[in-house]
Amino acid sequence: MQTLYRRLLDLMPRLGVHVTDLGPGTAVVSRRGGRVRTPLGPGADLLTRGNGRYAVTEAGKDTWVVARGKGLGRWRAERLGDSGARLLFDEEAGKDERKVQLAAAEYLCTQHVAGMLELYGVNCVFDVGANAGQYAKRLRRLGYTGRIVSFEPTAHAFERLSAAAADDPAWQVHHLGLGREDTVTAIHTGWNTMNSLLPPSDYGLGRYRRFNETRTEEIRVRRLDGVLDEALDGIEQPRPFLKMDTQGYDLEVFAGAGERIGDFVGLQSEVAVLRLYEGSPRMSEAVAAYEDGGFEITGMYPVTREAATGRVVEFDCVMMRAKAAPERGLAVR
Structure with missing residues (x-):
């Protein structure tokens, strides 16, 4: 019923x-x-x-x-x-394994950096080779609220960077390049996000058509140790992190910190397995220099890979000064 x-x-x-x-x-x-x-x-x-x-x-x-x-x-x-x-x-x-892997690596790298910034109590990120501010914007999306100091030497990219940072009072921007010495020099432009102070290598010319046509732009370069105090002004106990993405010039930026590199609790650098730029260091040389500065690898993520061979061209290498990590109680057995 x-x-x-x-x-x-x-x-x-x-x-x-x-x-x-x-x-x-x-x-x-x-x-x-x-x-x-x-x-x-x-x-x-x-x-x-x-x-x-x-x-x-x-x-x-x-x-x-x-x-x-x-x-x-x-x-x-x-x-x-x-x-x-x-x-x-x-x-x-x-179906395109390479694209998926690289996209995942970029995401995981940024996630890892955000985790290291929190773990080490970083309160100022030096964003060297900022381009239009992509890196800083990703950090903000992942919750980093501390100061960001971005350096971009090329005029067009700096205009976009300034616009991106305009409504963020904790984000400073500087129309500068950083290097081993204070100078005025020329940078190769017209290569989108790959503008470099170095000329392309034979390998780079074979890989990227954009390298076959180039313009130059005069830029100002400063040493990192010469801008450090101004960038950290107002932070009571600075714990800075150095991100470098300068298309083959990272080791020159690092050298420009001099003894003040000891102030940094961590760094991120794009290191090359296959060199795109003439005179740029190989990965082993760059990592050895960073290790000599007291940093140790916490993450390594492929940035570009050859489609035909699968070889990695460059890695994003994240390194931290382990001695600078805050004590978190007893080690896990």
């Missing part, structure tokens, strides 16, 4: 009311348009208007991703070890 509840549900469509039955004792009643119920999993349903088809991807406990349209079922969720995180993976995009 039908219950009163069930008889009412059966009656409502005759009155122009649509009923979607969700289970014993539960229903959705609506006047406008039909509703479609898509089961997501135990105890969860998706209720939508119309007859659209949906694909459901489980993304963890009591979590689902719902997609509608063509290419249903392309998504999958990959568990990232025991971290509790999952990677939502588009299988179509995943």
